[in-house]
Amino acid sequence: MTRAGALLLLCAALLLITGGKCDDICPALRDIVDLFISGSHEAYIEQVEKYNQNPDVLETADTLKSCVDERLTAKDKQDALSALNKVYSSSLC
Template sequence: MLGVFQGVSPYLSVSECDDICPALRDTVDLFISGSHEAYIEQVEKYNQNPNVLETADTLKNCVDEKLTAEDKQNALSALNKIYSSSLC
């Protein structure tokens, strides 16, 4: 996920946001419930910096070790409410 944010301007137009949102959503979904390998591959698409990849690896390990299946489902449900908002 970190790789997706690096270099993204806070002043994106609506059309630029539409292009970024699917990738960001995919990355967040993989971070929460995807396989470790799939998440790291997704981050690598956007950033090959070894420090970013190491941090992504550490964070994904933490999520996988600490969050229960119910925790992950609750997080995805909350995100789906955000994604379906007219403000998103």
Template sequence: LKLALQGVSPYLSVSECDDICPALRDTVDLFISGSHDDYIEQVEKYNQDSDVLETADTLKSCVDEKLTPQDKQDALSALNKIYSSSLC
């Protein structure tokens, strides 16, 4: 992830990428397994655009309605493997 971010924005320093990864992790974890309100609050920290918030609301509702607890656990397990990579 760090390399991808550096490729997209060469102006980011390594320390800025280190700051992005935890925030991204928190947001993704909330998207998969957090409460609806907590996820929307997290998104609002980084973007207050009404279209973005509406989309986040719709997507979170879909995840909560469609994914089983096992689906969510499987997704979090896969993400933990990514998070433990030396690239993130």
């Protein structure tokens, strides 16, 4: 879970860097993190492009998604999604 947690934090940071609006952060975060963990590479990059067209951001998103796809096991991904369900049900979200 440590690797999965670190990657989730990186993804959240990426979303914040890309300029997500504060009042829409949880739905936007939910969509992009779900794609980041379990979606297709192309769908994740398309979602990131909605927030930012900067080539450096897109390259970083591409690298991070490749890392997740190559290194996280199905168990790691399930653990990360389980943790996210707790975040999504938070009163702060």
